[in-house]
Amino acid sequence: MKKAIVTGISGQDGAYLAQLLLEKGYKVYGTFRRTSSVNFWRMEGLGVMGHPNLELVEHDLTDQGATFALVSKFRPQEIYNLAAQSFVGVSFDQPATTAQITGVGALHFLEAIRLIDPSIRFYQASTSEMFGKVQAVPQTEDTPFYPRSPYGVAKLYAHWITVNYRESYNLFASSGILFNHESPLRGREFVTRKITDAVAKIKLGKLDCLELGNLDAKRDWGYAKEYVEGMWRMLQADESDTFVLATNRTETVRDFVSMAFRAIGVELEFSGKEDQEVAKDKATGKVVMRVNPKFYRPAEVDLLIGNPAKAKAKLGWEPTTTLEQLCDMMVKADIGRNQRDASF
Numbered sequence: 341m342k343k344a345i346v347t348g349i350s351g352q353d354g355a356y357l358a359q360l361l362l363e364k365g366y367k368v369y370g371t372f373r374r375t376s377s378v379n380f381w382r383m384e385g386l387g388v389m390g391h392p393n394l395e396l397v398e399h400d401l402t403d404q405g406a407t408f409a410l411v412s413k414f415r416p417q418e419i420y421n422l423a424a425q426s427f428v429g430v431s432f433d434q435p436a437t438t439a440q441i442t443g444v445g446a447l448h449f450l451e452a453i454r455l456i457d458p459s460i461r462f463y464q465a466s467t468s469e470m471f472g473k474v475q476a477v478p479q480t481e482d483t484p485f486y487p488r489s490p491y492g493v494a495k496l497y498a499h500w501i502t503v504n505y506r507e508s509y510n511l512f513a514s515s516g517i518l519f520n521h522e523s524p525l526r527g528r529e530f531v532t533r534k535i536t537d538a539v540a541k542i543k544l545g546k547l548d549c550l551e552l553g554n555l556d557a558k559r560d561w562g563y564a565k566e567y568v569e570g571m572w573r574m575l576q577a578d579e580s581d582t583f584v585l586a587t588n589r590t591e592t593v594r595d596f597v598s599m600a601f602r603a604i605g606v607e608l609e610f611s612g613k614e615d616q617e618v619a620k621d622k623a624t625g626k627v628v629m630r631v632n633p634k635f636y637r638p639a640e641v642d643l644l645i646g647n648p649a650k651a652k653a654k655l656g657w658e659p660t661t662t663l664e665q666l667c668d669m670m671v672k673a674d675i676g677r678n679q680r681d682a683s684f
């Protein structure tokens with residue numbers, strides 16, 4: 341039986357990847373950090389909690405000794421490093437913590453692999469945020485990086501140290517440059533889920549108006565469940581490499597707001613400029629979205645769109661879920677949750 345360590349098992353991608361690996365017959369060691377209350381709702385939602393081949397292991401990836409102990413105890417064939425302080429906005433308030441977790445955390449695993457068992461295959465969760473102030477459109481594996489947040493800078497360190505260990509020590513260490521991927525399991529602090537949850541609440545009369553920051557940012561949004569398949573394929577390839585996973589379509593945050601309201605049959609009319617902008621329900625004239633500058637970031641990533649041609653050619657990976665389907669799925673899931681749980 342193949343064994344894999346998945347860090348960040350309590351996160352969106354961790355839950356989907358655990359489900360995928362368990363379906364493929366792996367023994368999965370899923371790591372989580374200690375918190376005062378358990379945080380496994382995503383795995384519970386997917387029905388993988390309690391699976392006989394899933395073992396949950398406490399681990400904080402800022403602790404180098406703990407990382408060595410983890411790798412030497414379980415000796416997996418594959419390690420997927422998904423754990424991170426992953427919220428770009430928070431990284432401006434906690435830049436040093438973000439650097440330790442999101443950047444140096446990856447180095448601890450690479451060192452453990454180098455010294456304990458160099459045959460272990462390693463996946464690093466890299467990000468389109470590394471392109472930041474973009475130098476080419478669409479972005480590919482060859483586009484120069486220009487990160488625009490402490491998160492992007494930390495991820496760039498983790499990306500390059502992965503490439504460096506691949507080249508210096510011949511490790512099988514792959515870096516997946518994944519563009520935004522969403523799902524009903526997305527954290528509510530991220531913009532798509534913040535929008536779909538608010539739309540559900542507005543439909544059910546639990547909220548009057550959604551407040552957002554920059555509506556002009558353009559993102560390439562895909563479906564998380566398909567992206568974890570791409571991670572797995574990277575570690576099954578003949579050689580380790582760097583791959584972009586994306587949809588090659590970009591939309592503004594404003595477009596996603598319209599799409600989410602359309603999913604409940606509401607057409608919007610936008611008016612006002614920048615921090616005065618509002619959206620009204622065309623049928624009732626009620627303001628259902630307004631801009632609040634407190635959600636602006638000190639520096640913004642304006643336009644992301646990725647070309648996944650290399651992943652298609654070398655891994656046979658391509659996304660199939662459209663943004664409309666994804667948005668609809670998320671709105672429906674949030675309506676269901678809000679109906680089931682009054683305090684949600």
Ligand code: NDP
Nearest residue numbers: 348350351352353373400401422423424426465467520521
């Ligand atoms: P989430 O924010 O949903 O999950 C992050 C995970 O990291 C959580 O399990 C979290 O634990 C864990 N974590 C945070 N800090 C620590 C720590 N100090 N020690 C151990 N674990 C920690 O992110 P996603 O699932 O969306 O993303 C997975 C990875 O992919 C991340 O590295 C992210 O940066 C990256 N990425 C994500 C993209 C996306 O669009 N989703 C795109 C590109 C890259 P807890 O639950 O306790 O907070």
Ligand code: GDR
Nearest residue numbers: 426428467468469519520529530531532552553554557635
């Ligand atoms: P991002 O995702 O920063 O791309 O990082 P997020 O959903 O947070 O922001 C996307 C864009 O929306 C704008 N925005 C808002 N964002 C949030 N969170 N809340 C708001 O109210 C709001 N209003 C407008 C943002 O300014 C931004 O332009 C995500 C994370 O998953 C990272 O870990 C990952 O690496 C990248 O995607 C790819």
